[in-house]
Amino acid sequence: MSLLSNTTVLLGKELRTEFRSRELLTTTVVFILMVIVLFSFTFDPTYTESRRFGPGLLWLAFLFAASLMLQPCFLREQNNDTLSALRLSVSDPFAIFLAKLIANTLFLLFTELLMLPVFAILYNVPVLHVAGQLVMVFFLGSLGVSIAGTALSAISAQARMRELLLPLLLLPILTPVLVSSTQVTVGLLDPAPFIEWKGIGFLVVFDVVFLTALWLFGEYLLEE
Amino acid sequence: MTSPGFSPTGIRFENIEKRFGRLSALRRIRFEVDPGECVALAGRNGSGKTTLLRIAAGLVRPSSGEITFPSSAPGGTGTRNGASSGVSKPAISQPAKVAAGFVAHATMVYGELTAEENLLLFARLQETPNAAARVQKLLQEVGLFERRASLVRTFSRGMRQRVAIARALLHESSILLLDEPSTGLDPQGVAWLAATLRQLRDAGCTVLMSLHGESEISALATRAVRLDAGLIVADTRAGAEMHSILTFADA
Numbered sequence A: 001m002s003l004l005s006n007t008t009v010l011l012g013k014e015l016r017t018e019f020r021s022r023e024l025l026t027t028t029v030v031f032i033l034m035v036i037v038l039f040s041f042t043f044d045p046t047y048t049e050s051r052r053f054g055p056g057l058l059w060l061a062f063l064f065a066a067s068l069m070l071q072p073c074f075l076r077e078q079n080n081d082t083l084s085a086l087r088l089s090v091s092d093p094f095a096i097f098l099a100k101l102i103a104n105t106l107f108l109l110f111t112e113l114l115m116l117p118v119f120a121i122l123y124n125v126p127v128l129h130v131a132g133q134l135v136m137v138f139f140l141g142s143l144g145v146s147i148a149g150t151a152l153s154a155i156s157a158q159a160r161m162r163e164l165l166l167p168l169l170l171l172p173i174l175t176p177v178l179v180s181s182t183q184v185t186v187g188l189l190d191p192a193p194f195i196e197w198k199g200i201g202f203l204v205v206f207d208v209v210f211l212t213a214l215w216l217f218g219e220y221l222l223e224e
Numbered sequence B: 001m002t003s004p005g006f007s008p009t010g011i012r013f014e015n016i017e018k019r020f021g022r023l024s025a026l027r028r029i030r031f032e033v034d035p036g037e038c039v040a041l042a043g044r045n046g047s048g049k050t051t052l053l054r055i056a057a058g059l060v061r062p063s064s065g066e067i068t069f070p071s072s073a074p075g076g077t078g079t080r081n082g083a084s085s086g087v088s089k090p091a092i093s094q095p096a097k098v099a100a101g102f103v104a105h106a107t108m109v110y111g112e113l114t115a116e117e118n119l120l121l122f123a124r125l126q127e128t129p130n131a132a133a134r135v136q137k138l139l140q141e142v143g144l145f146e147r148r149a150s151l152v153r154t155f156s157r158g159m160r161q162r163v164a165i166a167r168a169l170l171h172e173s174s175i176l177l178l179d180e181p182s183t184g185l186d187p188q189g190v191a192w193l194a195a196t197l198r199q200l201r202d203a204g205c206t207v208l209m210s211l212h213g214e215s216e217i218s219a220l221a222t223r224a225v226r227l228d229a230g231l232i233v234a235d236t237r238a239g240a241e242m243h244s245i246l247t248f249a250d251a
Helices: A002-021 A023-043 A047-070 A082-089 A094-122 A128-156 A162-173 A175-188 A197-221 B049-057 B094-099 B115-125 B131-141 B157-169 B187-202 B239-247
Strands: B011-020 B023-033 B038-042 B064-069 B078-081 B100-103 B175-179 B206-210 B223-228 B231-236
Touching (some): A094 A128, A128 A162, B011 B049, B038 B239, B100 B157, B131 B157
Parallel strands (some): B175 B206
Antiparallel strands (some): B011 B023, B011 B064
8 A cells, every 4th residue: 555655646746747847748749750750851752661660760769769768867856855755754755766667658658649649650660550559569568678777777867877877778678678669569550450479478578577576676776 | 853752772883894996984883872872973074974874774785794783662673784795685673663754965855856845855755643733843843834835956056955964854863863953053053953853852852973073962962982094983972072072172
């Protein structure tokens, strides 16, 4: 019960501070928009190329944007040593991670859904008929990115060269999520859409494994 | 400030050592703060005061040694161990951990939240009974009630320190750990803090605080301990010696 109530209170704090500062959302939206627009203007992909390479480009943009978004996740808790205050106040430190990863997933999902129509228009890829399935893939992929990213953000925040460290650690670990999410998205954007269940299954397993690891060992990542 | 009734809790440091790489920040620290005692920690910069307070708060794990929190409450004694092996979890008794109110060097409050939101956040996390009423009361006591809806990032250092002190007092803890608590406070703020701490001390709250020099706050101390290079080099309850320890007159 404490975990649930602490997580709810902390999630409220995460959402409130973000919607007040709009630091993370603005950075992420602008970054993804720039990648999609620039790629479209530079390569001017054909209809077939868009369907083949578009999903990979989209997920790469999401991944790089996420590495930008996740950087300040724990870093801004260090400015006033607020992380220490949280550690002293919560009964289960996992609540700190849980609130942050839920918030990060929501921010990432929000950004992805905002960018989907832009992608569909610029790359001439119809998405409305598979919107529900795409939201499911976006959710599973974003959750995987957020779980691993939140954990690594806690590690990198305490290290030297922290700005460089997070992408260096995050991107290799998230390669399987990138590949699976892209495969499923390619299937959904096919003229005869289909769900790549193997990819979905992999994303679910990835999320469960990393969430369990975070639950078991997360407390040690917060220690000074 | 109304004085809550505390179940007296002490702090016992047993051979506490803390190493940061090759640097020994604390060496064989062994002393006990009696329940209801007000102890002033003195020492030069880097002598280990902050590290000792952070270990007592449960934020830093000692390299070796043990901290216990002897309490008169039934089953209230908690223990915190140093890390002896790789990933063994520290045995932190929850009552002891939550019991300590901590004021650190940094204010430990969110600039993007208002004073009221900050206090409500921590009150709810600590499951403080009647959180909203308690927050309103504390905001009045620290003199920030009129500015309760202002973002903390717009506050001066002294005002942020008042919010930090209010946060530490939220759950009416039986132990207060204060790291130079008068930092940034104006004379009125220091006087208010001294009066508040006096009330808390008289009500049975155990106070361990680091200080530099003598002030209205240090006058509350019933004992002074001086650290030097991670070692306790002086420990007294006698008035004249306390003066020497706090002012470095004998150093």
